Amino acid sequence: MFNDERRFRLLLTLIVIPSVILLTAYSVVAFGDTSGTPASGTSNVVVTPNGGGVALAPRSNLSVQPAATVSALTTGNLAKAQPAATTVPAMTGVASMPGGQPPATAQPAAAHHAPYDASLPALLPLVPGRANVRTLALTTSDEVIQIADGVSFQAWTFDGTVPGPVVHVKQGDTVTFTLTNKGKMAHSIDFHAAQVPPDQDYVDVKPGESKSFDWTADYPGVFMYHCGSPLVIAHMASGMYGAVVVDPQTPLPVAREYVIVQSEFYAMGKEGDVQQVDVNKVQNGSPDYVVFNGYANQYKESPLTAKTGELVRFYIVNAGPNDFSAFHVIGTIFQKTYADGNPANVQHGNQTVTIPPGGGYMVEFTIPAPGTYAFVTHSFAGVNKGAVGVLKVTQ
Ligand SMILES: [Cu+2]
Numbered sequence: 001m002f003n004d005e006r007r008f009r010l011l012l013t014l015i016v017i018p019s020v021i022l023l024t025a026y027s028v029v030a031f032g033d034t035s036g037t038p039a040s041g042t043s044n045v046v047v048t049p050n051g052g053g054v055a056l057a058p059r060s061n062l063s064v065q066p067a068a069t070v071s072a073l074t075t076g077n078l079a080k081a082q083p084a085a086t087t088v089p090a091m092t093g094v095a096s097m098p099g100g101q102p103p104a105t106a107q108p109a110a111a112h113h114a115p116y117d118a119s120l121p122a123l124l125p126l127v128p129g130r131a132n133v134r135t136l137a138l139t140t141s142d143e144v145i146q147i148a149d150g151v152s153f154q155a156w157t158f159d160g161t162v163p164g165p166v167v168h169v170k171q172g173d174t175v176t177f178t179l180t181n182k183g184k185m186a187h188s189i190d191f192h193a194a195q196v197p198p199d200q201d202y203v204d205v206k207p208g209e210s211k212s213f214d215w216t217a218d219y220p221g222v223f224m225y226h227c228g229s230p231l232v233i234a235h236m237a238s239g240m241y242g243a244v245v246v247d248p249q250t251p252l253p254v255a256r257e258y259v260i261v262q263s264e265f266y267a268m269g270k271e272g273d274v275q276q277v278d279v280n281k282v283q284n285g286s287p288d289y290v291v292f293n294g295y296a297n298q299y300k301e302s303p304l305t306a307k308t309g310e311l312v313r314f315y316i317v318n319a320g321p322n323d324f325s326a327f328h329v330i331g332t333i334f335q336k337t338y339a340d341g342n343p344a345n346v347q348h349g350n351q352t353v354t355i356p357p358g359g360g361y362m363v364e365f366t367i368p369a370p371g372t373y374a375f376v377t378h379s380f381a382g383v384n385k386g387a388v389g390v391l392k393v394t395q
Contacts, residue, residue, distance in 0.1 A: 221341030296386025320357025
């Protein structure tokens, strides 16, 4: 019995000890160091989303990125990591920018560009026999327009212009509206002056088709309208916006009235060619032009006019799509300002009003002395990109 036990122990020792040695050796070869330190030359690389850097990660982090992405980021060449669309050469920039040297093809504005009429237009026509019901028809179309001296732009428009026509109605009116699409892609319309179900009325209208709906002007003021088809920002940055002015039930004092739509253009294309919207620039919010009524500096070249002592009323819409407007008239103070143009929102003595993208303002002022009064967005980068006009005041 004793001998059997010794033999058994010896056998066990001969089997177990070599097995342990063999298993340990195998595990080192197969799995490397088990202490948690990365083995030399095998560290994983992960790209941190916001740090802009490349970090060494523990081996347990399996989020290995494709080599090309890592390479692009580590060399600082972000373009390689972007979708192909972003690698399209950008507009040459400085030479075509307001304030820079005009392109060789530039012509004086008056030679080929008629200023957008800033006067408040007449009310929409009434439907015969129906009080307070007015008709409005807008047509979308693709047009090459001028956005600055010597700069053409492939626009998508309402009724062929940027901005589209000013819509003028009275509070309480019903607007019988039809949108007809003569463009090459689906478009739609969104009236900020209306209260309607967007999923029924602000829907895509295919090329060659029309869509009608009615809306009522419940609130007085100045409102934006725009295309709401995807990619909305691209449709807006291509020119699909305009202003609605709703007169209040209690008439406003008589005044000289102008409508100004501020907006931005983000241009892509070679200098001298027809520019088109650069969606990446729009997304990043770096406009080439900031304009009043669709054209850089147009009311500097062709001033608006007023008389001394006359009440002047500006209806302003900021169509954006990105920048806030800091609307200011140099040399004057606003007697009264009204957020979104509603008489109930009156303020007194403002120097500058903040107008968000998609918002509006009505400002009133009287100028005592004749002179040249510039109106600007006091967000001054916009001035250097074309958002400046002149009100010429005479006795
Ligand atoms: Cu559109």
